Amino acid sequence: MDVGQMQKRLLDYMNSLLKEGILDSQFAQLQQLQDESNPDFVAEVVNLFFTDSENLINDLSNALGQQNVDFKKVDSCVHQLKGSSASIGAQRLKNTCISFRKFCDEQNLQACLMCLQEMQQEYLLLRSKLDVLLQVEKQIVAAGGSIPIMEF
Amino acid sequence: MMESCNCIEPQWPADELLMKYQYISDFFIALAYFSIPLELIYFVKKSAVFPYRWVLVQFGAFIVLCGATHLINLWTFSMHSRTVEVVMTSAKVLTAAVSCVTALMLVHIIPDLLSVKTRELFLKNKAAELDREMGLIRTQEETGRHVRMLTHEIRSTLDRHTILKTTLVELGRTLALEECALWMPTRTGLELQLSYTLHQQNPVGYTVPIHLPVINQVFSSNRAVKISPNSPVARIRPLAGKYMPGEVVAVRVPLLHLSNFQINDWPELSTKRYALMVLMLPSDSARQWHVHELELVEVVADQVAVALSHAAILEESMRARDLLMEQNVALDLARREAETAIRARNDFLAVMNHEMRTPMHAIIALSSLLQETELTPEQRLMVETIMKSSNLLATLINDVLDLSRLEDGSLQLDDETFNLHALFREVLNLIKPVASVKKLHLTLNLAPDLPEVAVGDEKRLMQIILNIVGNAVKFSKGGTISITSFVAKAEYLRDAKTPEFFPVPSDTHFYLRVQVKDSGSGISPQDLPKLFTKFAQNQARLAARSSSGSGLGLAICKRFVNLMDGYIWIESEGLGKGCTATFIVKLGIPEQLKESKFLVLPKVPGNHVHANLAGLKVLVMDDNSVSRAVTKGLLLHLGCDVTTVSSSSECLHAVSEEQKVVFMDICLPGMDGYEVAVQIRERFAKRHERPLIVALTGHVDKMTKENCMRVGMDGVILKPVSLDKMRTVLSDLLKHRVSFEAI
Numbered sequence: 011m012d013v014g015q016m017q018k019r020l021l022d023y024m025n026s027l028l029k030e031g032i033l034d035s036q037f038a039q040l041q042q043l044q045d046e047s048n049p050d051f052v053a054e055v056v057n058l059f060f061t062d063s064e065n066l067i068n069d070l071s072n073a074l075g076q077q078n079v080d081f082k083k084v085d086s087c088v089h090q091l092k093g094s095s096a097s098i099g100a101q102r103l104k105n106t107c108i109s110f111r112k113f114c115d116e117q118n119l120q121a122c123l124m125c126l127q128e129m130q131q132e133y134l135l136l137r138s139k140l141d142v143l144l145q146v147e148k149q150i151v152a153a154g155g156s157i158p159i160m161e162f
Numbered sequence: 163m164m165e166s167c168n169c170i171e172p173q174w175p176a177d178e179l180l181m182k183y184q185y186i187s188d189f190f191i192a193l194a195y196f197s198i199p200l201e202l203i204y205f206v207k208k209s210a211v212f213p214y215r216w217v218l219v220q221f222g223a224f225i226v227l228c229g230a231t232h233l234i235n236l237w238t239f240s241m242h243s244r245t246v247e248v249v250m251t252s253a254k255v256l257t258a259a260v261s262c263v264t265a266l267m268l269v270h271i272i273p274d275l276l277s278v279k280t281r282e283l284f285l286k287n288k289a290a291e292l293d294r295e296m297g298l299i300r301t302q303e304e305t306g307r308h309v310r311m312l313t314h315e316i317r318s319t320l321d322r323h324t325i326l327k328t329t330l331v332e333l334g335r336t337l338a339l340e341e342c343a344l345w346m347p348t349r350t351g352l353e354l355q356l357s358y359t360l361h362q363q364n365p366v367g368y369t370v371p372i373h374l375p376v377i378n379q380v381f382s383s384n385r386a387v388k389i390s391p392n393s394p395v396a397r398i399r400p401l402a403g404k405y406m407p408g409e410v411v412a413v414r415v416p417l418l419h420l421s422n423f424q425i426n427d428w429p430e431l432s433t434k435r436y437a438l439m440v441l442m443l444p445s446d447s448a449r450q451w452h453v454h455e456l457e458l459v460e461v462v463a464d465q466v467a468v469a470l471s472h473a474a475i476l477e478e479s480m481r482a483r484d485l486l487m488e489q490n491v492a493l494d495l496a497r498r499e500a501e502t503a504i505r506a507r508n509d510f511l512a513v514m515n516h517e518m519r520t521p522m523h524a525i526i527a528l529s530s531l532l533q534e535t536e537l538t539p540e541q542r543l544m545v546e547t548i549m550k551s552s553n554l555l556a557t558l559i560n561d562v563l564d565l566s567r568l569e570d571g572s573l574q575l576d577d578e579t580f581n582l583h584a585l586f587r588e589v590l591n592l593i594k595p596v597a598s599v600k601k602l603h604l605t606l607n608l609a610p611d612l613p614e615v616a617v618g619d620e621k622r623l624m625q626i627i628l629n630i631v632g633n634a635v636k637f638s639k640g641g642t643i644s645i646t647s648f649v650a651k652a653e654y655l656r657d658a659k660t661p662e663f664f665p666v667p668s669d670t671h672f673y674l675r676v677q678v679k680d681s682g683s684g685i686s687p688q689d690l691p692k693l694f695t696k697f698a699q700n701q702a703r704l705a706a707r708s709s710s711g712s713g714l715g716l717a718i719c720k721r722f723v724n725l726m727d728g729y730i731w732i733e734s735e736g737l738g739k740g741c742t743a744t745f746i747v748k749l750g751i752p753e754q755l756k757e758s759k760f761l762v763l764p765k766v767p768g769n770h771v772h773a774n775l776a777g778l779k780v781l782v783m784d785d786n787s788v789s790r791a792v793t794k795g796l797l798l799h800l801g802c803d804v805t806t807v808s809s810s811s812e813c814l815h816a817v818s819e820e821q822k823v824v825f826m827d828i829c830l831p832g833m834d835g836y837e838v839a840v841q842i843r844e845r846f847a848k849r850h851e852r853p854l855i856v857a858l859t860g861h862v863d864k865m866t867k868e869n870c871m872r873v874g875m876d877g878v879i880l881k882p883v884s885l886d887k888m889r890t891v892l893s894d895l896l897k898h899r900v901s902f903e904a905i
Contacts, residue, residue, distance in 0.1 A: 036882045043799040051795050059788045094788035096882050
């Protein structure tokens, strides 16, 4: 596959992610920030995000698994995750966090647990998609092409 | 004695005396007989016309011969010769012959001569007859001339009085009348009043009831009717002891009024009013009314009627014209008064605008300053109430002034490029706090093809949306409020609700359609039309509302929408069933709008640096690693020198004079960004040494903004930050040392 085709494939992929709401314009912003002085910016941020999120989700599971659930803690975790998602442009995950926070306010344990499950699913989905994306980008770069930037 | 002379002896013995007489008579006879033909010839020669010349000759011959006979007879009285006897005999024979022929001839001629005479008589009679007829025609022509002249006189004036007077005068003159009078019906129509007479100057109000038989008789026919000189209408002058009053004739004069004439409808006879004209011949004159005179009178009566109706029409039109002039004057006055009133109102508004706002601002400003000082709780409560009330008052004043300017037509919409998506997001953010307090769920749905940027009056569009969404929130106690927004296509535009509204999108404009649906208290069908009326409050919603309003909101919205060439309407299924407010407005498309959404841009070469951002030292405080990394990347991309910290203590530690800008995340609980800001401010007393502090936050509302301002922050940015926004914010900061427009 030549560079042009790969670039097109990347664009299509991004479009689909956009349409599904998995990613939003913030991600494109991140891509814009990648340049010669900062060639791996996107990958770095994404990896950072993955690490952070996994920790947070683990913390959440723990917190919700307790006898007396500390909703304040849960809330702060979710808040963090929301912030991260927003920064990276993970729209669906961010929305899930927003709903999660609401249930936290109401101290609705059942709903929180359901949200947590949803959150995990979203996270896994996002992770797989982003992996693919990064792969393709690496391939393009290896083939000597430039990563096309999306304009939202 | 037998003599041999051939003499002839007369028969009878010669009696001398008798013979002498015979002799003389014969002589005279002969003379007469000879002279007659001479006379005949002489006179015939003189006259040109005589048809029977040869008869004359014959007759002449006869007479001459008779004369000759008698002449010759003269010689026979004495002894005469035979020759004489022969001549005598031949003369007698000839005479006899001619006489017989003449006698025979006369039988033929005399009847002819007689008939000539008859014809002459006949022609004479004819001539006499023609003379008579000529006399008649002349009289008629004379009459006609009089009528024409009279008509001309009558019609040459449009003054009623003159018409009637002239009629009487002319009639009197033409017909040589003794008296002429006109009786007009009174206003009540029950009597006839003597209005005009020929000889009496001022007839005193002499009236006669209208239903007299003689009057009815005259009114029922359009001919001139002879009436008795003793009837009440004819007895208008004192009887001057004459023997025989002259004959009197009366005729009706129709009085026509404009009201009698309908279009396509002729007046009925029963509604006509008549006047009565009475004409009297001179008394003791033995004159009689002739037919042609009666005809003259009838014709005149008709003409008078026509002239009177013309005069009536003229009066009407003069009156109408006067009325119009009066109305014109009145209207002019009213218009000038209205103009004065409008000017006065505008002056009042202009003054009030300034005069009312100044104290208002003073109150608001001072109250907010007061809020920042040390206050006891009661005092704080009081000050808050003052602020709330004065804000409300300020809004009210603005609304009223706006509305009056809108109605004036003096309001101009702004025309700038603005971010449409951002506008909606901001509305959402502004409403969210209130909505969440009321447990309302807000959803915003922007269509994918909605342009991000549009040209129009951003502030007023926001006002419209806020007003509508605010109403939805105000009147709902729970449930969902959904805001949908999309570009109105032509098919959607032909709505049953908006039959008179046909917007046409073009290359430079598009129509934005926004729909706000709530599940609140709804509106009853009879209240729907009044919604956009100024100051009219919906009763049900009045009961439901917890906050006060002036009732002007929707009215203003509608006017703004109209100014934007749009249309706004509200539907509701009824009380308790919620309601849907929809509006369509026209917005411009900015020229730089690109068609395709996804573009492959070449990678930005090198650092995309704003001139004065290069090497700018900034500090980023954020405990979320991902967002910290993103913000750092952003600032690095802009060419700044970035230091990052993840806690307030680290921040306070790291901050120094070198940092020009500090970005801190304030939306994390347990991390008091405000506290940090306050401390930084305290540390750097002098303004120019102090770094600029910008808050990064995930949601912005008035409260946050106010808090930031209160602690002395220089800017607030909404996360997530785009590259352009960051660039703009930094430029603003460095230029103005403040950036609160980023919200």
